[in-house]
Amino acid sequence: MTVMETTGTRTDSCAAPQHAGRRPEGQDSYTISEVVAITGLSAHTLRWYERIGLMPHIDRSHTGQRRYSNRDLDWLDLVGKLRLTGMPVADMVRYADLVREGDHTYGDRFELLKATRQDVLARIAELQDTLAFLDRKINFYADAGRALASERS
DSSP states (O other): OOHHHHHTSOOOTTSOOOOTTOOOTTSOOBOHHHHHHHHOOOHHHHHHHHHHTSSOOOEEOTTSOEEBOHHHHHHHHHHHHHHHTTOOHHHHHHHHHHHHHOGGGHHHHHHHHHHHHHHHHHHHHHHHHHHHHHHHHHHHHHHHHHHHHHHHO
């Protein structure tokens, strides 16, 4: 069972769209090695996500082997986006917990994502300042290089 399936509510609209090459619903049973190949995450990371509650309720085969679904892959896409925002793992786990708790947590999820958005905007501004600095330095060295080349000719 996936995080989304445990809530009994609508799927979080933040989940990623379906990707080409995924199996059709009902035939979407992936081994951990297939998920590693699809997502680029390590098996260790996938097991860790499950252990900390970020990726709970992974179905198991009769032999105990993990079986992931398209919905699990969608959830992993979402987790990947949250990681890119710089959201702390504890907040990602909190978000997963809120999703599992149901629709009545929309307000808490909204606040968590809104705060993360503010952090991302601050990082973007910081990176834009850094980019402007690099552009100035590159232009300085380009001009200095042209000046040296013209002196030598």
